[in-house]
Amino acid sequence: MGNIINDLKKIIFADKVGKCHSAAEWQSFYSQPSSDLPIKHLASCSDCLDIVNQLHSMPTLSERNPFDTIDRDGSDGNSTPFNSSSNVSSKKNVDSSLLLKKLEENRQKRFEYLPKEVTFCVNGWPFTSSTVEAGTNRFILRPRLDEGLESLELLDERGELLCHILLSENSSDSLKQSLEISPNQQVNFSILWLEDYPEINLEYSDKRILSDVKESGLLALFLSFIVKLQDFFSPSKLVFASVIVALFVISLVVIQTFWQRKFDSLQQDLARTNSEKQSFQKRLTNAETLSQTLENDLARLKQEQLEQTNNTSVIPNISNIPKIELPKVELVSKIKLALAVAAQNTITNLIYNTRAVMSPILLQRGSQSVFGVRLPKYEESSQQQFTSYIVKFNLPKQKPFTQQIKLPTNSADPSFISIEVKIYNTDNISANTMADAIIIGVVGNQEVKIDTIPLKFE
Secondary structure: OHHHHHHHHHHHOOOOOOOOOOHHHHHHHHHOOOOOOOHHHHHHOHHHHHHHHHHOOOOOHHHOOHHHHOOOOOOOOOOOOOOOOHHHHHHHHHHHHHHHHHHHHHHHHHHHOOOOEEEEEEOOEEEEEEEOOOOEEEEEEOOOOOOOOOEEEEEEOOOOEEEEEEOOOOOOOOEEEEEEOOOOEEEEEEEEEEOOEEEEEEEEEEHHHHHHHHHOOHHHHHHHHHHHHHHHOOOOHHHHHHHHHHHHHHHHHHHHHHHHHHHHHHHHHHHHHHHHHHHHHHHHHHHHHHHHHHHHHHHHHHHHHHHHHHOOOOOOOHHHOOOOOOOOOHHHHHOOOEEOOOOOOOHHHOOOOOEEOOOOEEEOOOOEEEEEEEEEOEOOOOOOEOOEEEEEEEOOOOOOEEEEEEOOOOOOOOOEEEEEEEEEOOOOOOOOEEEEEEEEEEEOOEEEEEEEEEEEEO
């Protein structure tokens, strides 16, 4: 309680309003009836407030107890906290001690609870949750806020507030702080502004998690059970020794069985992953072959058109020249969306590749995940050129969101455009999580759905 009062005093007296006055000037203010008494300065300056207290024979701020202001009116309606009788003062001291003791008990009870899950909120809105694990639990967010960054909060699974960090209004400066919630709980956070949006890095740790893991270990459980058995079988040491040996053997068998099943499960997961990888590589090779065939056919048709133009001896009338239309390849019309999945998932690895969608795009989890995509320039039915693209993401445990992508200025391919799509804050997504990205082309005021891309986070 005392620490809270001191913190409030520091906040109140941190910014003075107006200039200070001497004791004579304050005496003059109170001796003459005037409406110009500098109340705002008096309420924000501890030095001048002590001068006025001495002029009125009242205790200074350092001499007062915070509980003196709880009951400002005496029992008779006339006395004050500073002129009440000794009996009233004694009773108030007792009540204050009881209240302080009760507050301390509630505070200890509040911080004795061990959170199992924490939720990270920005400006009062929950953004992400995570199970509390041993060590440091990290949150990285880059929220696109329509308002200023005002506060950060941490809540436990019961909705109880663990930590509230109040930021300055419309803060746009980088910030880094470390807070100790309790002797066991620590919060470190930093704010970095990128492209007018904040990137918030928050770390939460609880020392009790590690101790609980140690205490709940199999060895500690086994030893505590042995102690109980020793008290129970104390009359017969032979029986006690036999029970210990039997329990030890059973424990070894249980441990071996558990780890054997764990190992078999990991082996099965590895075999399934290798099988999916081989299947994906095979389909990727087929897609590359198809892409190369299409490019060769297009080059051959262009070469034939050029040779036909060079072999013409007389320049014909332009209006009489028949249009040479390239034959439509049925496979091209079916490939609405061609993907290029490279090792680094960057745009430079996909500009000269066209690969059909045959399996999900594999994304690396992190502060941002990037994948490249080649999109058709023209709408299939009307042959009108798209003006922009819209990507709608459906990520697990997150609200769906939309990303607008403008057309690149340059494109070597007359039919497709290569773009780069970024997804932020994917480090909290679990491995092998599936998601969807819906690609929509914009033609004027009309939106045309192109395809749905399956995503898989590694």
